Amino acid sequence: MDRHQAKPAPGRPRSQQAMEAVLTAVRQLLETSAYKQITMEGIAKAAGVGKPTLYRWWPNVASIVMDAMTKQARQDIGVPDTGSLESDLHLYIGDTCRSLTQGAGSIMRSLMAEAQFDDGFAQIFRESFICSRRETLIALLKRSAARGELPKDADLELLTDLCYGPIWYRLLNGHAPLDEPFVQAITAHIMRG
Amino acid sequence: MDRHQAKPAPGRPRSQQAMEAVLTAVRQLLETSAYKQITMEGIAKAAGVGKPTLYRWWPNVASIVMDAMTKQARQDIGVPDTGSLESDLHLYIGDTCRSLTQGAGSIMRSLMAEAQFDDGFAQIFRESFICSRRETLIALLKRSAARGELPKDADLELLTDLCYGPIWYRLLNGHAPLDEPFVQAITAHIMRG
Amino acid sequence: MDRHQAKPAPGRPRSQQAMEAVLTAVRQLLETSAYKQITMEGIAKAAGVGKPTLYRWWPNVASIVMDAMTKQARQDIGVPDTGSLESDLHLYIGDTCRSLTQGAGSIMRSLMAEAQFDDGFAQIFRESFICSRRETLIALLKRSAARGELPKDADLELLTDLCYGPIWYRLLNGHAPLDEPFVQAITAHIMRG
Amino acid sequence: MDRHQAKPAPGRPRSQQAMEAVLTAVRQLLETSAYKQITMEGIAKAAGVGKPTLYRWWPNVASIVMDAMTKQARQDIGVPDTGSLESDLHLYIGDTCRSLTQGAGSIMRSLMAEAQFDDGFAQIFRESFICSRRETLIALLKRSAARGELPKDADLELLTDLCYGPIWYRLLNGHAPLDEPFVQAITAHIMRG
DNA sequence: AACTAATCGAGACGGTACGTCTCGTCTTTTT
DNA sequence: AAAAAGACGAGACGTACCGTCTCGATTAGTT
Known part of the structure; x- marks a missing residue:
């Protein structure tokens, strides 16, 4: 059910421009800094945005980072449909692992970690x-x-x-790579199930 | 060990006592607070110990917590030996899951999360x-x-x-319980592998 | 210089109603809060008025408060005329002191204080x-x-x-009351001059 | 009465150096800025001191400024003793007025104003x-x-x-100077009282 | 009757300073 | 020599207001 024909909220509307400046700034920060070094203060300064504006839209750093990630690339991993479960699985798991080894992985680890500390964020992150x-x-x-x-x-x-279990397990512990043999092994393991 | 006939040391050799006070204090704090609320400052105060003493022994909260956990209970999970892989696995995985659902789980999640932010701790935690x-x-x-x-x-x-992958995955995401059916399912899947 | 016979400005005229709502709200706020706690934001909310409307009419809190005070009671202190300087003075100073000890004093102190920080307001306040x-x-x-x-x-x-000097001095410092003996003392002192 | 033979407090003593850096910084700030523009944040930065250090010693800007003023010059105004009340008064009031017209006056006005808003500071200021x-x-x-x-x-x-009343009254309102005729007039009036 | 223009309310905006918190280090006294 | 206590510089936290802006709606006077 939507707010069909809903009145626009009174007052000055939220600035799309500011929001994009924030997300862009966060993406740049993520390239040059570790997640842990990113602060609300730093984002505000980098985006040329007031701190209250940040807090008006997001409750904490993790939420902003997540927004920046999701809005950036929603189509990273397509859904294959080859007609065979085994090859579908192999493609899908392969794409997932490749995506995680190419930079997104480090941020995903941080977000997963953040979710362990903040129940509110955990819910959003999981959803x-x-x-x-x-x-x-x-x-x-x-x-x-x-x-x-x-x-x-x-x-x-x-x-x-x-x-997903073994993938995250290796991602978080870093004791073994998310490489092609691993992808094949998981695929085979599920096919046996 | 006594200071048998020893000259009174020039220093103040109270270190062992201080260390135990710290670990005890941390255990108490873990029972009443979330991991995220535990700080070096708080531990020092609770243990009646100076902050530099803390930093002399441990680099951060996570390390202290880990020490407190490992020193507390090293024998939680025994290694079964029934002669059958299936029953061994079932017992071992079951013990693991039960241990994680009984309070230790929440701390383990926090430590795993911490390991994502601090490479030094990550190494120790994984080892x-x-x-x-x-x-x-x-x-x-x-x-x-x-x-x-x-x-x-x-x-x-x-x-x-x-x-371990699926176990940690469920622990960290909390989307499904670490219950007996889950234990059996993992055991079965590994038996097929 | 008047806008004699000037065209009435086009557009919606300023709302007399809004202005009165503001002054009324300020008077109520002054009764329940310290002057320092009164903010433009708070006045706008209490009066049900937009902040720009406030700024269109007054430059700051102090000016609004002063307006509320002057519009409220212009005739508090009459000018006596008994034919004798001493009794005129005594009545006038007495009225002044009584007015300042009955609630207006605290606001006057705040306005005088504000005038020390803001030259623009200082000028208006003094005039x-x-x-x-x-x-x-x-x-x-x-x-x-x-x-x-x-x-x-x-x-x-x-x-x-x-x-006026000794009156303000006692009002601002609060080290002694603005009572009848004080009124008589000042009167006598001036009579001697 | 002092704390005769009191134990020195445990822990690191307060840094005299930091305190002096603060007071010096404040004095410099007062020369280049209006009182109202001085902030805790600015003092901390100018003095190279942490904000908590500031708050550990003083509750607000006004208290720091007052400390800086009192520690700077306690002997500005001596107590004359010529044997004649009239000349003593004239000297004393003259010194007071001269001191207030030479820069200290503007700060005193600000402190007096501040005292109208903060009861805690008011007490200290008056004492x-x-x-x-x-x-x-x-x-x-x-x-x-x-x-x-x-x-x-x-x-x-x-x-x-x-x-003191007329002096402060002229200082706060600035409608007339604290000049020599004024000094003589006040002296004369008191002599008549 | 439609147009124009200034007002209204609401509230988001970029800022600044607040006072608090924790960090990891440093300094002192005590043992 | 090492302990406790706690002050230190640093800087992020989340909040409160500031004074300005941008909206849609309202309300006159002018076409």
């Missing part, structure tokens, strides 16, 4: 990132199940955990 | 926690491989990722 | 308050001088300072 | 400045009364108000 990716994968699996490649009673949620 | 658990599991798998329950060329490192 | 009262007193003295109660070369400006 | 000056003058008057130059029942407190 925006984790769940949306999970649902994409689940849709892929469902399609495959409809083709009969999976047993009808397969627990798709669980399969998703088995897929 | 002390992650790797030691991985090695335990690998030993269990090796024993089983020697019994012929696993193919000789099985990638034990990878199997360990497939086991 | 509206200080000088108008001084002129009243000088008129009273002149009348008396015409009757021969004062030497012809008496410095009336100086006498006014000798009268 | 440090107002009362100490009043007592000096009262002592002078008492000495004279002992010589029989004043009636025995003269209200010295009141005479002090009659002396």
Whole structure:
């Protein structure tokens, strides 16, 4: 249900320009600094924006960074549809891992870490990132199940955990790379399930 | 050890006592506060210890907390040996999950998060926690491989990722419980691998 | 110089209603808060008026407060005329002190303080308050001088300072009351001059 | 009464150096800026001192400024003793007025104004400045009364108000100078009282 | 009756300073 | 020599107002 024909809010509307300046500034900061060194104060200064404006739109650094990430590239990882579960999975997991090894990974680690400390952010982070990716994968699996490649009673949620779990585990611990053999191994492991 | 007949030291050799006071204080703080609210300042005050003393022994809060955790309970999770890989795995994974759902989980999440921000701590955390658990599991798998329950060329490192990955993934995201069905599902999937 | 026969300006005229709402709101705020806690923001909200409207009419809080005060009571202190300088003075100084001890004093102190920080306001404050009262007193003295109660070369400006000075001094410092003995003492002191 | 033989407080003592840096910085700021433009933030930066250090010693700008003023020159105005009340008064009032027209006046005005807004500061200001000056003058008057130059029942407190009142009144309003004729006039009036 | 123009309310804007917090270091006294 | 206590410089935090701006709506007088 939308606010069909809703009155525009009274008062000066929020400045799209300011918002974009902030997101751009954050992206630049992320390229030159570690996530932990990014502060509200620094963002405000870099974006030429007042601190209250920042706080009016976002509650903390993590939310801004997340916005900058999601608005930047929503289409990084497409949903493959080759007709075969195995190749679909292989492509999807491969894209996911490649994306995470190319710079986004470090930020995602920081956001995941931040989510452990702030319940409010955790909720948004999980809804925006984790769940949306999970649902994409689940849709892929469902399609495959409809083709009969999976047993009808397969627990798709669980399969998703088995897929993303090891990826995040390696990403967060850095004890082993997210490379092609790893992608193949996960794919094979899920195919056996 | 006594100061048997020793000259009174020129210094003030109270260090062991101070260290224990710190660890005890941290344990108490962890029971009543969120990890994020624990500060060096707070620990020093709670332990009746000077801040420089803290910094002389540990570089940051995370290290103290980790010390307090490891010194407290090293024997939480035993290594089962029933002769069957499946039941060994089931017991081990079950113990792991139960331990993580009983309070330690929240602290482990925080430490894992902290490790994303501080490379120095990350190294210690992985060596002390992650790797030691991985090695335990690998030993269990090796024993089983020697019994012929696993193919000789099985990638034990990878199997360990497939086991711990989903557990951490659920722990960090909280989207699903670490319950008995989950334990059984992971066990089953690894048995098939 | 008037806008004699000027065209009425085009556009919506300024709202008399808004102005009165502001002054009323300020009076209410003054009753419940210290002067220092009154802000443009607060006045706007209390009066249900936009901030630009406020700034269109007044440059700062002090000016609004002064307006509210002057519009409220212009006739607090009458000019006595008993035929005797001493009794005129006694009545006038007495009225002044009574008015200042009954609530107006605290606001006058704040306005006088504000005038120390803002030259623009200082000018208005002195013209509206200080000088108008001084002129009243000088008129009273002149009348008396015409009757021969004062030497012809008496410095009336100086006498006014000798009268108002101690009153303000006690008001601002609060080290002693503006009571009847004080009124009599000042009167006597001036009579001797 | 001092803390005879008191234990020195434990911990690092307060840095005399920091305190002096602050007072020096404030004096420099006062020369180049209006009082109202001086902020805690600015003082901290100018003195190369942390803000908490400032707040540890003083509650607000006014207190720092007052400290800087009192520590700078305690001997500006001596207490004359010529043997004659009239010449003593004339010298004392003259010194007071000269001191107030030479730069200190503007700061004193600001401090007096500040005292109207902050009760805590008001108390300190009155004790440090107002009362100490009043007592000096009262002592002078008492000495004279002992010589029989004043009636025995003269209200010295009141005479002090009659002396300082007009001075402050002219200082705060700026409608007339604190010049030599003014000094003579006040002296003459008090002599008649 | 439609147009024009200045006002209104609301509230977001870029700023600045606030007073607090924690950091990691430094200095002193005490043991 | 090492302990506690705690002050230190630094700087981010989130908040409060400032005075300006940008809206849509309202309200006159002018076409």
